[in-house]
Amino acid sequence: MQKRLLMLLAAFTVGLSPMAPASAQNVVKIGQIEAQTGPASIYGFLTSQGTRMAVHQVNEAGGFEVAGKKYRLELISPDTQGNPQQALIQLKKILEQDKAHFVFGPTLSNVFNGVKDYVREYNGKILMIAPATAVHTELGKPGNDFLMRPVVFDTAPEGFGTWMVDYLKKKGVKKVAVLMQNDSFGRFAVDTYKEPFAKAGIEVQAHWFEPNTKDYSAVLAKIAVWKPDYLFPGYTDGVLYDIVQQATQIGLTKFWLVRGSLGPGMRNKDAIDEYIIYMPKYFEEAEKTDPKVAKFIKDYKEYFKVKDFPYDLAPVIYGASYDHVFMLIEAMKKAASVTDVAAIKKQLLSMTYEGLWVQKFDSVGGGIHSYEIAELRRGGQLKLHPVKPGSK
Secondary structure: OHHHHHHHHHHHHHHOOOOOOOOHHHEEEEEEOEOOOOOOHHHOHHHHHHHHHHHHHHHHOOOEEEOOEEEEEEEEOOEOOOOHHHHHHHHHHHHHHOOOOEEEOOOOHHHHHHHHHHHHHHOOOOEEEOOOHHHHHHOOOOOOOOEEEOOOOOOOOOOHHHHHHHHHHHOOOOEEEEEEEOOHHHHHHHHHHHHHHHHOOOEEEEEEEOOOOOOOHHHHHHHHHHOOOEEEEOOOHHHHHHHHHHHHHOOOOEEEEOOOOOHHHHHOOOOOOEEEEEEOOOHHHHHHHOHHHHHHHHHHHHHHOOOOOOOOOHHHHHOOOHHHHHHHHHHHHHHOOOOOHHHHHHHHHHOOEEOOOEEEEOOOOEEEEOEEEEEEEHHHEEEEEEEOOOOO
16 A cells, blocks of 8 residues: 555656646636645545646636636645644645635544634635545534535445445344554544444444554454454555454454455455445446546546556545536536635535536535445455445
8 A cells, every 4th residue: 555655656746747827817726735745645645636637627628617707727735744733834825825715625634623723714705625534523513614525424324334334234243343443533433333333233342453553363363252243444455454364364254344445355355255345436347337437547547647547546536526626616607606605605515416426415515425335255256336325
């Protein structure tokens, strides 16, 4: 994963081309605060790439028209490096000096928590479309009219976690062991899934590992004694490759995941029995059947001047990224304004956009979008369960 990210960073640098200077008169500025380098950049790098590519395509096509006037986009996308203090400085420039009305990101909750008090001063004046998990609890609260979260929450009525817990219930599952990193997100994940599992009548036992762990044998042996029906490990491929491999060696062969990719399962396909995972989109398969996806992959390679498409990381772009640039433009057209954020938000809340994903928002600005549940079985047999908004 880390090697893949370094390769992408190199390609990203090569792929950058200076933006043509644009007249201030016919420009809509979009700010973005994401970690593009640093330890947490996996959560923001691809997102920033998706936005940059969409902005390029809009401008290459001649811009867009709102209320009879032509506009181009200007993207202001500094690198936060996942640092909340640095992000705050950058956001102040975006809002106070650049006068942007729209901000994409952050994806990291620690960055959002570091800027949220400041950005509330702009309530009603800007829109922040931020995928950070911490945004979920802020939606709909007084003073947060500026806030939208484009990512479906795990255990929302149409959330992937809700679907997946229901699926386990139908299979008659009684016990699930959770193995999470001992950090804020790991704790959040355990707390988030306690209630859905309890409602489904599934007993949960939580276990923890420290960051930078490589040997999980002791904690996995403890889990094996309990004899769970499934292991729920997380939450990045960096740890999942080791966990899945070591788990199968002691007879834990059924996995249920809401983060990560198919990679760890595929690598151990002859040792697992089931590997059930949420995927925003399985690009490898979608490329064969969806012309939009095939075109996106082709355009991505050309724009960033790379031979290989990052299939394992590409689903990250679904949060406040590629599709949402085009969705925002459609909302501006419907609102007949590029500055009336209340009217633009109203249009965003009422529309469905069919891009790489089917995208929409609920009444408080929470994302609802299409996604896929992948079910991998021994030997590499794969079944996909596509879920679209309103189909649950």
